[in-house]
Amino acid sequence: MQTALSPGTPALRTRSRRLLVRQGLLERLDGPASRRCVVLRAPAGFGKSSLLLTWQRELVAADAGIAWLRLAELAESDLHFMTGLMSALAAIDSAIPRKAMAHAVPDALAMERMVIALVRGIAAHGRRVVLIVDDVHRAQSGLVLHALQLLVEYAPANLLCVFASQDELPMTLAHAPASKTVLELRHDDLRFSLQESIDYLGARLPRLDERAAAALHRLTEGWPALLRLASADVRRRRGVQSPLVHGVADPAPFAAYFEAHVFPRLSETQLRLLTFCAAATRFSAPLCADLAGEGFTPAACAGLLEPLVHEGLLSLVTETSETVAHERWWHMHPLLRSVLLARFETWPESRRLRVHATACQAFAIRGMHHQAVRHALAASNPETAGRLAERGAELLFSRGRMGEVIALVRQIDPGMLGDNANLALWIAWVELADYRLDDCTRSIGRLRGRPGALEPAMRYRLTLLDCLLAIRNDDNDALSRLLPELLAPPPAADEFALAGRRNVLTWLHLHRGEFDEARRIQRDQPAPRIDGEPVAGTLFGSLVGQCLVGLSYAVEGHMHRAERIYRQVLAEAQERGARCTEAARLTAQLLVEVLYEQQGPLAAARFMQEQLGTHDGLIPDTTLRMMIVANRARQAAGRWHEALEHLAQAGGFMRRFGMDRALACVLLEQQGIQLATGDVDAARESLREMEALHARHPGVGPGTLRRIADIVERARIRMAMHDGELPAALEKIERLSHHYQERGQVGLVASLQMLAAEVEHRLGRAEASRTRVCAALRLGHRLGLMQTLLSAHGNALPLILSAAAIPNLDPVLGFFIERIESLARSQPDARAEPPPVPRLRDDQRLTRLLTLREAEIAELLLQSLPNKKIALTLGLSLDTVKWHLKNIYLKLDAHGRSAVARRMRQELERDDGGRAS
Incomplete structure (x- = not known):
């Protein structure tokens, strides 16, 4: 018997149409042979027909007969339904409906007789039959629904009924246990992943x-x-790029769809309530009642809105710090909200301001600070917004929710601070988080110039902020100057600030080379707790403290110990979830160095690209380490020119933020490439720049800047080796090794031993060279260093392999040499593909001149969005957008919107050109 499709089957009209094969759903549809019914229930546009079309191809290939009946194409009468059903089945086998035709009389008994005749005809047909009934929500007749119900109840083993509907199926399917014979797919199942x-x-x-x-x-x-x-x-x-690709919910492309397919399915009251609620990014039934005003109760609003979850228009918000536990919260589909916000914008201004003022009050009562401030600004009430932001920041900070403090205060325009010193302090925290270090420095200076402006607890937070700024600036000496203030917290200091002090002190001792003291602070001082709960995930929490302990071992060179700690912290951070994302990210950044040692620079750089995206670190140590690893991936792939360009960009970044120790490391890396490529003059110039950096910091004590002297000495050793001044180079190596040994940085001693081995080799002292190599290998094996030994100089691998020929060599060292050789051999294999290119914050971008909010607005100008739409997109008042625009024009020296857009577009083209080249 041939397989056939009924006339009017969608597949006949769309044979050439490209459909996405959704393999996971197709596997669910294929299901067990005992299944009798499949129900696809979702609003229009969720791909029900497309899914059935792709499934139909598989069914036809499996020799199943397909009967497709679209109720939307039939006149609304029982007779037309029966005729259409029999015609669809006759297209498979004309014998199936033959006996049923005698019962085509529109009454319940005749309908049952017809169904019985059909199922007998299907059973006699023998092969599998799939009956697809589309648009079941169009079925209004009780006889039609009765017939569909009977088809499922009486279905023979070779019949599968498939019903597609936009509404709840108007049938009970009561006699078919859902767990075994019925598969139901709703809109959440049909969404694209x-x-x-x-x-x-x-x-x-x-x-x-x-x-x-x-x-x-x-x-x-x-x-x-x-x-x-x-x-x-x-x-x-x-x-021109669509604003949609930047995540901007532009309503224009979707308004007609919602008007035609969504809004007609809503009652007038539902549509009105949704328009009110569109003003808020999230809402509950009580909040909806507040916004809608007199005549609406929370229960009534819940009854009207709850069904819309099943329509895919609303989604439940999981409980967060920005919800209230005893209320059920929703957020609207972002594109539906954008369309409704456009409607909301047509309301009179007085009415819109009243809605925002009501929302502000409602969110403030619920302690939802971010939302309350947003609506206060939208209601053109900046004084209320500032007061709410200050109050919310105080509460959130004391509870250790620093990320929420930053998000809350970012909404406030610095121009509305006035004499509010507390709010000015919170703005300074935002400036630090946004890496606007110059702005943060000026803000701290202004606050320190007003001695009585801050209460003792707030002033201690200012000290803590100043310490974090010193850490971001890699300025251990500035941190040391703040130490007396840090060690003398006032009685009113909150627990979160004291938790921050613990990690700051650890960082300070770590970079002074006082590794045991850094670890003792984390081990012996009580773990920070707020309201009895441990502070774990933020930069002030115990997990970041443990990361710093791991870093202390890494700075010493004990990579095995560092890795164990990093792995433990990462596992705990992932188990604790979203509240520990900062700790998880910092740990992943620190693990890059471990991967570099174990698997080489290309594997480590690939991890950075896939897991981290950029090498902007949370602390200077991670920024520097990731930048160097990314650069060495280019070197390993033989891309010397790219490596030098990358270092030039990194050097600009370090100069921009005054990170002299990191800049010295960049210059040392640069010098190594210049010597490897034969550009000796450039290498000497890099050395002179390092020496100038050192001269800027004479007589510094132990700390990050003291390491500049060590870096300069390593650069001089390289130049002495290049110039053939081998005894002088060996003397410098011995002296620097002694210093590192005294400071406990034994990992660097291993690298210097490899350099000494090369000098001995050039001097013709083979035995002394092998002795040096063995010393480096023992140290590297104990510490977990392989790539460090390989990267010591260009001749490192042959020297290491020569040690394998030593008679009676310790088998442990012999196996370690084999592992290093395997790591070295893996590097050339990767040269066929370009190395991953992590991104660095580019200090040349125009947006560095702007605040975060100004940068968002400037980018939206590229889309030619009017001020009103920008305000709508960012949840700001129109006046606030205009205020920001004035600042943008001033900072970019641009005269008008088009000039800003032109400059931004030129920058994007330059970036794209750089990537293409």
Whole structure:
């Protein structure tokens, strides 16, 4: 018997249409042979028909008969339904409906007789039959619904009924146990996953990168029809990027879809409530009642809004610090919200301001500080916003929720501070978090110039901020000057500030070379607790403290010990979840150095690219280590020119932020490449620049800046070796090794021993050279250093291999040599592919001149968005957007919106050109 499709089957009309094969859903649809019914229940646009079309291809290939009946294409009568059903089945086998035709009389008894005749005909047919009934929500007749119910109840073993509907199925399926014979897929099942969205967009927009595809996925929340409209909007904008690829919820491409397919399914009251609620990024039934005003109760609002969760229009918000536990909170689909916000903007201004003022009060009562401040600003009430931000920051800081403090205060314009010193302090914390270190320095200076402006507890927080600024600036000496203040907290100091002191002291002792003292602080001082709960995940928490303990071992060179601690911290941070993301990220950054030693620079750089994205570290140590690893990946791939360009960019970054110790390390790395490529004059110039850096810091005590002298000495050793001044080089190596040994930095001693071995080799002292190599190998094995030994100089591997020929060599050392050789041999294999290129914060970008909010607005100007739409997108008042624009024009020396957009576009083109080259 041939397999056939009924006339009007969608597959006949869309044979050439490219459909995304959703393998996971297809596997669920194929299911067990005992299944009798599949229900696809989702609003329009969730891809029900597309999924059935792709499944149909597999069913046809498996020799199943497909009968497809679309109720939307039939006149609303029982007779038309029966005729259509029999016609669809007759297309598979004309014998199936033959006996049923005698019962085509529209009454309940005749309908049951017809169904019985059909199921007997299907059973007699023998082969598998799949009956697809689309648009079941159109079925209004009780007889039609009765017939569909009976088809499922009476289905023979070879019949599968598939029902697609936009609404709840108007049938009970009561006699079919859902766990065994019925599969139901709802809108959440039918959403595209992130990978499916990327695949779908990749087929339609081949030039779209994954970052932009992910932004479109987040905006559409995987709603297939909206994803299709988004891709069409991106494709039609010739020469101008759609704001959608930047995650901006532009309503224009979607308004018609919602007007045609979503809003008609809502009652007028539901639509009105949603428009009120669109003003808020999240809402509950009581908040909705507050916004809607008199005549609405929380219970009534809940009854109207709760069903919309099943429509995919609302999603439940999991409990966070920005919700209230005893209320059920929702957020709106971002594109639906953007369309409704456009409606909201057409309301009279007085009405909109009243809604925002009500929302501000409602969120403030609930302790939802971020939302309250946002609505105060939208209500054109900056004084209230400042007061709420100050109060919220105080509460959040004392509870250890520093990330939320930053997000809260970022909303406040510095121009509205006035004489509010407390708010000025919180703004300074934001400046530090945004890496606007110059602004932060000026803010701290202004606050220190007003001795009585801050209460003792706030002033201690200022001291703590000053310490963190010194850490970010890699200025251990400035931190030492702050030490007396840090060690004398006032009685009113809060627990979170004291927790911060613990980690700051650890960092200080670590960089003074007082490693045991750094570890003792974390071991012996009580772990920080707030309200009885441990402070774990923030930069002031115990997990970051343990990371610093691991770093103390890494600075010494004990990579085995450092790795054990990093792995333990990472496991605990991941187990604790979102509250520990800072600790997890810092640990991953520190693990880069471990991977470098064990697997080489290319593997470590690939980890950075895949797991971290950039080498902007949370502390200077991680920034420096990741930058060097990324650079050595280029060197390992033989890309010397790229490596030098990368170092030049990194050097600009270090100079911009006054990180002299890190800059000296960059120059040392640069000198090594210059000598390796034969550019001796450039290498001498790099040495002179290092010596000038050293001269800027004469007589410094132990700390980060003291290491500049050591770096200069290593550069001089390199130049002496290049110039053939071998005895002088050996003398310098011995002296510097002694200093490192005294300070406990034995990892660097291993590297210097390899340099000494090369000098001995050039002097013709083979035995002395092998002795030096063995000493370096013993130290490297004990500490967990392999790549450090290989990278000591260009001839390191042959010297290491020569040690393998020593008679009666310790088998442990022999095996260690084999491991190093294997690591070295793996490097050339990777040269066929370009090394990963992590990004560094570029100090030449225009946006470095702007605050975070100003940069967001400047980027939106690229999309030619009007001020009102920018305000809508960022949740700001129109006046606030105008205030920021004035600052942008001043800082960029641009006269008007088009000038800003032109400069931003030129910068993007320059960046794209740099990447392309």
